[in-house]
Amino acid sequence: MSRLFGPVRQNGYVVRDIEAAMRHWSEVLGVGPWFYVEHLPLTDFRYRGQPSPVDISLALANSGDLQIELIQPRNDAPSMYRDFLAAGHEGLQHLGYGTTQFEADLARLQAAGYVVGQSGSVAGRGPFVYLLTEAHPGTVVELFDLSGARARIFARIAEAARHWDGRDPIRTVWPTD
Secondary structure (H helix, E strand, O other), X not given: OEOOOEOOOEEEEEOOOHHHHHHHHHHHXXXXXXXXXXXXXXXXXXXXXXXOOOOEEEEEEEEOOEEEEEEEEOOOOOOHHHHHXXXXXXXXXEEEEEEOOHHHHHHHHHHOOOOXXXXXXXXXXXXXXXXXXXXXXXXXXXXXXXXXXXXXXXXXXXXHHHOOOOOOOEEOOOOOO
């Protein structure tokens, strides 16, 4: 557990082909089921402080208590996802930490010198920020609000993984909160 952020809740992978990545994780690694949305409804997305019309696909599944997130950019709008792929990387891009005190924790981290690289909100699920900590790939830190609807949806995704029998590996209907 991080003394600064708490437990890692999520490993976030940026990929070029999300459908192939979901198949790999479910068929080769036995992780699933995946909850997938082709165009995630983001609001107020900002990259380095400037609005950006980013369009991403996103899939979530759990392996035990750890959530696996797959992200595929669908356009070339400025984002840390685009930068990661443009640098020749694919794979683990960030560690995600959830908090029920998002604003207070973000203020604490910014006061300690952390800088927001990108931020936004998932419609109906709350805000997130990515902090500029990428000394090398896989060390970006995402802080997300883990209360309300997002907490309930994440709990249902984890529960689905606990009882998954390998059938219906990719689901386009999200668990209800």
